[in-house]
Amino acid sequence: MPHLHISEFKEIEFPSQEDGVSFNFIADNANHEEEKLISVTVDEDEFFLLVVDEDKKKLLKSDKLTRPASIYNVHKALLTYAKLSKMDVLSSNVPQNQKNMHLQEVTALKDINYFATDFPKNKNIRIEVGFGSGRHLLHQAINNPETLFIGIEIHTPSIEQVLKQITIKNIDNIVVLSYDARLFMELVPSNVIEKIYVHFPVPWDKKPHRRVISTTFIQEARRILKVGGTLELRTDSENYYAYSYETFIAFNKTTLHINKNKDIAIISKYEDRWRKMEKNIYDVTMINDEESPELSLEGDFNFSEVKLSGHEILKLNKKIEKIDGGFINFERSYMLKDGVMLRLSMGSFDKPEHLYLIVKKDKAFYYPNIPLKSKSNLVAHKFLNEALHG
Ligand SMILES: C[S@@+](CC[C@H](N)C(=O)[O-])C[C@H]1O[C@@H](n2cnc3c(N)ncnc32)[C@H](O)[C@@H]1O
The missing domain is CATH 3.30.390 (Enolase-like; domain 1)
Known part of the structure; x- marks a missing residue:
């Protein structure tokens, strides 16, 4: 997480602009005066920088909730704020002269609104949830040039790494989304997806509510898959496999295939590790056998007149x-x-x-x-x- 350690926080005038960064406004925590949020815009990215006390030091860093699409923009915002406010920076993990050619050129990275307002209409669309190092996603995209791949990840360094590969390899059939895949599923139209890959999801044995596979996820997967479309889970965790099998089998109008230690065309970083440890690998493939009704979501997020003070x-x-x-x-x-x-x-x-x-x-x-x-x-x-x- 990029951050600056500072001796003392200095407030600038809001709004201000410097080196292509806009500092829009500041918000002070009403109950903890040391915590502040600074609204920033860099290019199209709008997010907060967070000022907090941590281990008796003051820190200026990016806010996790408004995660910007590009780490480069966070670096730029942090360095520009320090320069503008003339703050005394004690230490930092932000590179001073960062070149970010790949990210600046990348059009593969999409915002959630891109999918919400106009979902791609390609004939063949596949989704990979949690692509990690991206080996499988890149391999599939290169070998299926007629298919559009939607790669979804929540880990920013993995996203940046894959975006670089997409640019270097000149791949034009991958779009990448930095978002929780479980939420994303809810805005996908019905009956349009060919395959959903969930390879080596985090097992979350102690926090099962964080798992990708759940009854709701399978319900949504069934809805968005075409008839004959597949949801493919691959895991090294026997526990996760058993839990998933039980969750999948509760569904009607689906066909399940179970495989143990099946070879697939590309081995991911995780799979490599488990194979070396001679762990078993389980595949659960669900085929959707039924057409689903169209997605219908009524309502908006507007507010009527606020009466509370x-x-x-x-x-x-x-x-x-x-x-x-x-x-x-x-x-x-x-x-x-x-x-x-x-x-x-x-x-x-x-x-x-x-x-x-x-x-x-x-x-x-x-x-x-x-x-x-x-x-x-x-x-x-x-x-x-x-x-x-x-
Ligand atoms: C164990 S790694 C496996 C990565 C890759 N599929 C592979 O086989 O090497 C699991 C990945 O899923 C991502 N992830 C976990 N929960 C997610 C979610 N709800 N939405 C999108 N990605 C998620 C994590 O950030 C992580 O990169």
Whole structure:
């Protein structure tokens, strides 16, 4: 995680601009004065830098919730803020003269809104969830030039590495998304996907709610797969295999194939490791046998007039509201020069969405992005809208 250790935080004037970086506004945590969020825009990327105390030191780093698409933009924002504020930087892990030609040229990296507003209409589309080093994704794309591959990852260094490979190898049939694949599935139209690969997912034995494979994931996979389309799980974990088998077999109108130690065309970094350790590898392949109804999601993320005062909104801090089909957790509250801001998690408990909500006078809006249009997010939003309306 890129960061600067600083002796003392210095505030600049907001808004300010320097070297192509815009510093839009600052938000002060209403309950912990040492924590601040700085809104930044670099190119099309809008995200927060976070100021915190850590181990008796002050740190300026990127905020995990508003993860920008490019680490390069975080580096640029951190260095530019330090320069503009003339802060005393004690130490840093940010390269000073970074060249980032690949990322600047890359068009393969897409934002979630790209998929939400106009999902690709290619004839053959395959998805790889958690592509890691990308060996399998790149191999498949090179060998199937007529197919569009959507690679989804949450680990930024893996994404950057694969984007570089895509540019070097001049591959034009991969699009990459930095997002939780479990949420992504909910906005994919029905009956359009040929294959979904889930290779060596993290087993999460102690936190099963974080697993990729779940009843909801399989339900969504069935819905988005064409008839005859497949969901392919490959794992070295006997426990994960047994759990997945049980979850898959509960579904009607699907065909399951189980394989043990099957050879596939390309061996990933993880598989290499397990093979050397002579571990068994399990494949569960689910074939979808049924056409699904069209995806229908009614509603939007607009707010009606806010009736609660800023003071009343700040008092929502730390409240958790359970609602039918979802929840809202008011995690933190912030003061702005001209309003208030809340950090929320909302939606379904298994895969909550984390975001910020800004309220200025009687207007409320999510920042920097609206939530994903999923059933549980729409339910949570409706509740929030009514709560702010008073
Ligand atoms: C054990 S690695 C396997 C990587 C690769 N498939 C391979 O076989 O080498 C699991 C990968 O899944 C990613 N991951 C975990 N949960 C995810 C999620 N919900 N959405 C997208 N990627 C996820 C992790 O960041 C990690 O890179």
